[in-house]
Amino acid sequence: MCGIIGYNGFRDADIVILNGLKKLEYRGYDSAGIAIIDKKQQVYKEIGEIKNLEEKLPKIKGTIGIGHTRWATTGGVTKNNAHPHLSTSGKIAIVHNGIIENYVKLRENLEKKGFKFVSQTDSEIIANLIEDNYKGNLKDAVFSAIKKLEGYYAIVVTCEDEPDKIIGARLQSPLVIGVGDNENFLASDIPAFLKYTNRVIYLNEAEICVLTKKDVKVYNKDEKVVDKKENVIDWNIQDAEKSGFPHFMLKEIYDQPDTVNQVLRGRISEIHRNINFNENVENLLNSNISSIQIVACGTSYYAGLIGKYIIEKFTDTPVFVEFASEYRYFGLKHESSLVIAITQSGETLDTLAALREAKNSGCKTLVITNVVGSTATRISDAYILMQSGPEIGVAATKTFTSQIIVLLLIALKLGMIKNKISAVQLYEYIRYLREIPRTVRDVLNKNNEILDIAKQLKNAESVFFIGRGVNYPLSLEGALKLKEISYIHAEGFAAGELKHGPFALLTKSTPVVVIATKDATYDKILANIGEVKARGSQVIAIAEIDDTEIEKHADFVLRVPGGSGVLPSIPIIVVLQLLAYHVADLRKCSIDKPRNLAKSVTVE
C-alpha cells in the first residue's frame, strides 16, 4: 500500500502536497518524495516519515507537482526506490501505487532500447514506458503505456514539456479527483485534499483523467470522453481508515486476532505436526548453532528477552540478548553463533549496524521484520516476515505479539532439529498457537474491566510492573507501553530484585502491577505482593482465570486465559497494551504520536 497525490493550481505545490501526504501517511511511511515542475522537474526524496522529507526539503517554486508516501513492496527502502520516478530524460515524473506484474519483461525491453533504470522497483518502468510512447502528447503516451501494463495501479504523471497538466490513471488501486476553483487534485484518498475542496469525482476502473488548473476531463479505456458527476463530500466520520476506532493504537490492538493468524500462516501444520520456514531460514537453523545472540532496540529488545526464555527452554541453547546500540560496539561476535536481529521497520539504524558488524565477523544472521524489502532483509542471511500490515501507532502493539510468535516458532523448530522436544509437546504448542486468536479475543472482551483498572492508575506519578521468569520482560514491556504513551513514570522489575534497591522508591501512591501466573515461582510472587502491600501500595494483579488464591492478596485482579510456562504471555501482553492505552486516553495524551518519539528510528 502506498499513498499518491497530484496538484495543479495556484498555491505553492510543495505545501499542498506535503499536507496531503501527511493525511495519506496511514497508507505507508517508509519513504516519501515529491516532484514539482519549476521549468524542470524538481525531485526530492527521503527515507523515513514524511516529517523527514519536510525537514530536508528546500523551498521549491511551482504550482504543479506530484507526491508519494511509500510502503515498500518491490525493492527495498532506499532513496532510489522512493517515488517519484523520473524517465531517463528526466522530463516525465510518475508516482505509482500498486504492483506491475510484468515489469521484469517490460524493463528488459526498455533497457534494450537504451532506457536507464536507477531503482529496483516495478514502478520506474512506467516513467520510461510513457517516455517511450511520448510523441508530443502526454495523454496519448499514457494511454499507450497503460495498455502494456499487467497488474494493478493508480498513477499520477507530469511532464515538463506540458507543464499545464497532470494525468491520472487507475486500475483496482484507488484514485479520486478533487475539484477546486482554478485548482484540481488527484489522490489515493479524499482526506489528502479535503482541506482545500470537498467536491470529488470518482474514477472508474481503467479510466484516465487529465487535469489542468481550470478543468477536468475523464476518458474511458477506449479514449472517449466520459461525463462525470461531482460528488460533494460531507464527512461525518473523520478517519475512515481507523475503522471507527478513536486511535490507530486501539485499532492495532484489536487487529491482533488477525495478525496472529497472518504470522502463523503457512508456518504451522497441525495434522502434519510440523513448523515450516522458507528454505534460507531452515538452512540457517539446521546449521549447528551453538549459541544465539538476539540484538534489538526498544520493544523489540523486550521481545528478544521473552525469546531468550522460550528458546532456552525448548532447545537448551544459550541465548544472549543485547541492545543493538551496545552490541555493535561492544558485543562479542562468535562465528558459530546465530545473530537474530528484531526490527519492525527493518530500518532501525542501530540494529542495522549491529547486523553488519555481526556479518563482518562471520556470524550467521537472521532478521525478524515487518517490512518486505527493507534494508535488514537485504543484508541478512535469511529473514522471517511478521506479515502484520502497516503499524501506524508509534507504540508497537501487534508487531510485538507477532515478534514473540515468530520467536516461539523458531524455538519449536530448533527444538525439533535438536531433538529436545517431543512430538506430543510439539502438538500441544501447535494447538496453543492455533488458539491464540481466540484467547486474544477473550482479553479484548474484557476491555471495560481494563478501563476500570486504568482509572486507578491515571493519577499515579509512578507505576511499577513486576514479574518473574518470562513475566519479567513482560513487566518491562508493560512499563514501556505506559510511559511512552501516558508520560507516567513507569519501571519494570524482576520481582525478586525489588528488595535490592527499587523498594526505596516505593510509596503508598505507587501502584504496582504484578504479573502472577501459576508457574514454579507462584508462591514467591505472592510473597512479593505481601512485601509491596506492607508498604501500603495498591496491587493490581494479572492472573489466570482459575486462580482463586490471588484475590486474597491483590487489590484488583485482571484475568487472562491460563496455561503453563510461556502460554499466557500473549494474552498478558494484550492486557498490558489496553491498560496503557486507557490510562493515556484518560489523561488525554497524544496516543498515536507521543511527544519526542518516532515510529522507526533511523538515526543513531
Added chain:
Amino acid sequence: MKAVILAAGEGKRLRPFTETMPKVMLPIANKPIIEYVFDAIKKTGMDEIILVVGYKKEVIMDYFKEYKGIKITYIIQDKQLGTAHALLQAKDNLKESFIVLAGDNIIDDKGIQKLIQDKSEYSIIVKEHPYPSKYGVVFLENQNLKEIVEKPKEEIGKFISTGIYKFPMNVFKKLEQLNKQGIHDLSSVVESLLKDGILFSTNTADSWMDIVYPWDLIQVNEIMLQNIKGSTSGTIEKNVIIKGDVSIGKDTKIYSGSYIVGPVIIGEVCEIGPNACIFPSTSIGNNSVIHPFTEIQNSIIMNDVHIGSSSFIRNSVIARGSILRHNFTSSSDECTIEIEGEFKKVENIGSLIGEDCTIENHVVVDPGVIIGRKCNISSMKRIRKNIQSNSKVM
C-alpha cells in the same frame, strides 16, 4: 444513482451468532451477507454506497473500506430505532433519487436494475414468496402498490414487499414528519405515503432471500454454493478424491484419503484429513482444521474452528473459534425451536454452536439445539436443550 444500505441492526433472532458481529457480516459461502448486496449494486453500475451502520459497526467498517472501486460512505445510526430512522440519517449525503435496501437480504442485480430504470419517482420491488405471512404482503392495483399488510395471520396474498425502494428526495419530508411522531419503520412511512395518494410503481425480483433465523443461514448457504466454481490453490495430497465444484483456498492442505463432494467451499490456511469426508453443501472458513475420519455435510463452519477426529456434523452452523474435540456428533432431525419467544418448526436441523465454545470428547447434541457463545461442555455429555452464552456444562 446512490444506494443506501441499511446495516445497523443486530439480528436478535440470529443470536448467538450476532453477539460479536452484525447480522450482515455473517458468512454465506465464506462471504459476508452484505457482500452479495454490494455485488448486485456493482453489477448495476451504481457508483456510491451510503452504508448506515450501528450495532457492532467496527466489524463492517474494518472489513470494507470501499468495494471493488465503489466508494462506501459510512453513516452511524447510534440508536437502532427502525429502518425509517436509519434512512433519515443518510439525508445529508443524498442529492437526488436513490435506492434503499437492506444489507441482510440477498438479491440479484436484475431486480435493482429494473428499479433504477423505472420512470416513476416512487418504486418498490416485490417478490412472490412461499411463506408470505412472515413478511409484509402487498396488494397491487394497475401495477401500482395499493396496500401493504404486515405479517398477516392468514394467507391473503402471495406477493411480499422486499423492502427495496426507489425514493426521490421528497421522501425525507415525510420521514422527518413521522420521525417526530415516533414512527421509525419504513413500511409505516410507505403506508402513509400511499394514503397521501403517492403512486408506487412495482417491479418483481427474480431472486431475493431473507435471513431471519439461524437455519436460514444453512438454506441460503446451500443456494449460494450452487454458484461456486471449482478451483484449488492449496496443497492436495495423493489419493484425495474431489468431485463436483469444490473451491479450495490458498495455503490449505487436504490430506490423503479425504473425499470431498461439491458444491463445497474451503477457505485459506485450513487443514483437512487424512480421511475426512466433506459433502454438499458445506462452507468451511479460514484457518479451520478438520481431523481424520470426520464427516461434514450441509453445514457452515466459520473461521478458526477445530473439529476433532471421528466427528459427525450435519445441517449445522459452527461459529468462529469453536473447538470440538473428537467424536462430536450433531444429530439432525425435524424439531421445534424457540427463538425470541416464537416457536418455529424446522424440517431438518443439526446443532447451532456459537463463537469460541470448547466442547470436549464424545459429546452428542440433539437436533436444533442452540449453544451460546463461549460455552464449555465437558466430555461424554448429551445436550438436549439450548445453552446460554458463557455457560459451563460439567
